[in-house]
Amino acid sequence: MSAATFRLNQREPGTLGASGRLTFETAAAALETITAALAAGRIEQLDLAEVEHSDSAGLACVLAAQAHAARLGQPLAVRNMPPNMHALARVCAVDALDS
Secondary structure, eight states: OOOOOOEEEEEETTEEEEEEEESSTTTTHHHHHHHHHHHOOOOOOEEEEEEEEEHHHHHHHHHHHHHHHTTTTOOEEEOOOOHHHHHHHHHHTTTBBOO
């Protein structure tokens, strides 16, 4: 896997699984992929268990995905947030994001 790889797959019904790096290099493409998946079907959870690294752009991507889901009338829970993203979310006062 290259340093700029982000992958998204549907591991189980209603859950998108993310893997790789969710960073400045990948966040825009990741958001595009996530919003397309949301538009294509009922997605209730975004599982970040296999995200190797994330930065502030990754956090912004997840927040934007949740906002997009809300506009579609589909709440999107975030699971297994990487520790560095969780720390950044606390600093930015969005730590309730990881459910």
